[in-house]
């Protein structure tokens with residue numbers, strides 16, 4: 001169980017997520033779609049992990065379950081010693097609110113709010129947030145705080161989304177194809193922001209991509225196929241995001 | 247948190263200004279109509295009440311015939327007057343009333359006016375106050391003295407500005423009278439008639455000098471004032487049966503006289519106002535219901551349009567009840583904007599309408615407050631369903647929504 005008010009204290013090292021035999025089955029009509037097929041996984045504090053795999057391989061499903069947005073059909077999921085599987089919705093909401101930052105492919109900003117206010121959505125409800133201004137500075141948008149999403153480019157919007165995700169100082173940052181809708185140059189500015197968060201805040205970061213090149217900036221790469229982790233490897237050195245080429 | 251929700255609500259309204267306007271039109275119209283009608287109705291009632299109390303508040307008038315016309319119906323006489331006084335309980339005072347319409351002349355000034363003959367207690371019965379000089383006395387009535395008390399309109403018309411009318415002579419056909427007093431201004435009567443356009447003389451004087459020989463003893467009306475607290479309906483009943491008896495009417499003959507009761511008139515007016523008000527209440531209820539459904543409709547549309555936004559909020563850790571609150575605040579803000587606009591509109595209508603109707607604009611904070619609270623309640627009631635729908639969305643589904 002996650003305690004109501006205080007999340008477990010952030011730790012610099014150690015296992016953050018531990019998943020065993022995670023299965024996820026979607027029941028759609030007569031057809032059962034098995035999205036996760038028994039995933040075993042360990043994610044450590046401070047790591048930057050890339051999830052690679054073809055479309056439909058179960059990457060989003062896995063990320064959503066890690067982030068408490070979705071629940072596994074069976075299997076075990078431990079977050080810093082707290083059992084997440086089988087938790088009540090209320091508990092998962094608190095887990096999302098206090099421990100997890102999400103970044104989605106389509107920036108998902110609220111159009112009627114300025115950049116600053118979009119970030120403030122989070123700082124208003126979390127325990128020990130940084131200010132909207134600090135968060136936006138970290139993604140290099142200090143000068144655009146009072147602009148509405150429609151006044152920002154795609155890459156800038158995605159960086160606002162990152163600022164929103166990290167403003168709560170989450171233990172975990174989960175990004176689902178953050179560059180999927182962006183061209184190369186803007187994609188790189190977004191990845192630089194992600195990299196900087198991971199480096200400066202020591203946040204465990206999981207980035208989904210189906211672009212293998214991007215995995216060179218990660219500590220570890222996990223390959224998903226048909227709902228299973230089929231391969232994984234560790235990079236000896238991380239390539240700075242700015243030097244990625246595709 | 248509340249404040250934030252409110253700010254966001256205002257933004258959403260501004261973003262869809264036309265839509266918001268169309269949505270709240272129902273509530274605006276409902277609120278404006280009710281507040282206007284109730285306010286003007288109250289003003290009109292006050293005017294009528296004041297006019298009735300001008301006539302005399304527990305005043306009964308015995309008239310010949312039924313209704314306003316009395317052609318052919320027999321008049322009253324002194325003996326009727328005496329018998330009513332002696333036999334009907336609950337009467338404080340009564341006075342005969344004889345009137346005729348002839349030109350009154352003072353120097354070169356002429357005015358066609360109502361010459362009213364009565365006794366001195368008429369002044370008390372009909373609630374007259376003296377502004378200048380005095381009323382005439384019982385002794386003057388007995389001897390048929392040539393004195394009169396005039397209304398403000400007559401003073402203006404016959405004597406003009408700055409002239410002291412006391413001691414002045416007025417000639418009406420064969421009768422010449424000296425002014426002894428001027429009554430205080432009463433203004434309009436219950437039917438818009440000028441209550442100050444009259445000359446009051448002892449009825450004995452009028453009977454002797456003005457009316458023809460044949461009708462010498464006729465009394466046109468009998469004015470009766472009830473004792474305070476004594477039910478006027480009883481007096482009406484007693485006077486009626488006494489008069490039927492004196493006139494020998496059989497049980498299948500109608501009254502050939504009528505008793506006008508100013509209190510009953512006041513009651514009738516306030517009960518018709520009540521009926522109007524409750525009717526308006528229904529109209530208001532229906533238009534607010536329609537307005538409320540409009541709000542519910544638009545909030546449901548808004549929830550659908552903003553499904554992704556709701557998904558984001560839930561995904562980043564907003565509680566269901568926080569999302570519920572956001573949408574509820576939006577609905578209430580919308581309906582309150584409607585309510586406030588309606589109230590402002592009603593203020594304009596009342597200011598314009600008051601002059602048109604000839605009633606004063608009595609601003610009533612209570613009805614405005616009620617209207618506001620009501621429109622807020624509409625927002626809560628009709629905003630709840632859409633808000634709950636928003637709050638119960640599944641975050642993943644919502645995020646996937648296009």
Ligand SMILES: Nc1ncnc2c1ncn2[C@@H]1O[C@H](COP(=O)(O)OP(=O)(O)O)[C@@H](O)[C@H]1O
Pocket residue numbers: 026027028033034035053054055056057058059060061062
């Ligand atoms: N809500 C859902 N209902 C039914 N099937 C789903 C649902 N979400 C995902 N799936 C299925 O689960 C599989 C994995 O999907 P997903 O995790 O989104 O893959 P990826 O992100 O790697 O493209 C796919 O076959 C997809 O069709």
Ligand SMILES: [Mg+2]
Pocket residue numbers: 059060061176
């Ligand atoms: Mg996906």
